[in-house]
């Protein structure tokens with residue numbers, strides 16, 4: 237049987253519609269500040285998509301598009317200004333940053349109370365401790381919703397994550413562990429990777445290698461979540477070879493139209509949560 241398509245685009249549209257109604261009922265609109273350094277081509281596209289989606293639900297965003305040669309001190313000063321600006325509820329610094337900037341130092345400078353990307357060590361640490369962080373990273377939150385749309389009960393599931401990034405693999409592993417999954421994280425040095433992936437009830441690919449995962453990597457009736465966005469001969473594709481696996485998997489997210497729209501919807505949801513955090517009377 238052909239795998240069920242997990243329609244992230246549709247699920248995300250539903251979330252955005254609910255957020256739009258929620259924002260309309262607030263006394264003022266939540267505001268998002270986006271810091272973009274340089275002109276990394278995919279980042280320009282992601283930021284444009286985030287701003288467009290925000291505007292559509294009545295959430296204004298301000299873009300701080302900075303020169304790629306900006307110094308760390310200048311960038312830290314801008315973040316400090318945004319931290320102090322009571323009109324701003326959420327701050328994101330689009331990654332990757334140019335090589336001369338220390339990403340951890342920049343992320344650590346964002347107020348944890350405005351860190352709607354959930355990357356600050358306060359927020360990642362609280363998640364790790366199975367306590368409530370202010371914010372959880374948007375892509376892992378979106379992936380959890382997509383998995384739950386197929387498999388509401390996660391307790392005891394074998395999950396394999398391909399990729400150990402700060403943005404996806406690590407926080408997602410923690411979220412799944414907190415739901416009583418047995419989680420393996422693989423990375424570029426993992427040996428006999430297929431022995432691991434072929435035992436996964438749920439497989440999440442987030443490694444940025446086009447069509448890496450083939451049918452012989454997966455278990456029959458696995459749930460497949462593809463976080464990859466790669467370009468092959470001008471066409472977008474994921475880290476999973478969709479055509480190769482579609483007859484063997486139970487369900488799979490498409491690229492585009494799977495995880496991508498969910499990431500944006502969860503970022504907007506975090507920004508609305510930030511507004512509520514900053515207006516405790518509401």
Ligand code: GUN
Nearest residue numbers: 328329330331332353403
């Ligand atoms: N680069 C790729 N994904 C993300 C994300 O979710 N947030 C930020 N800030 N940068 C990214």
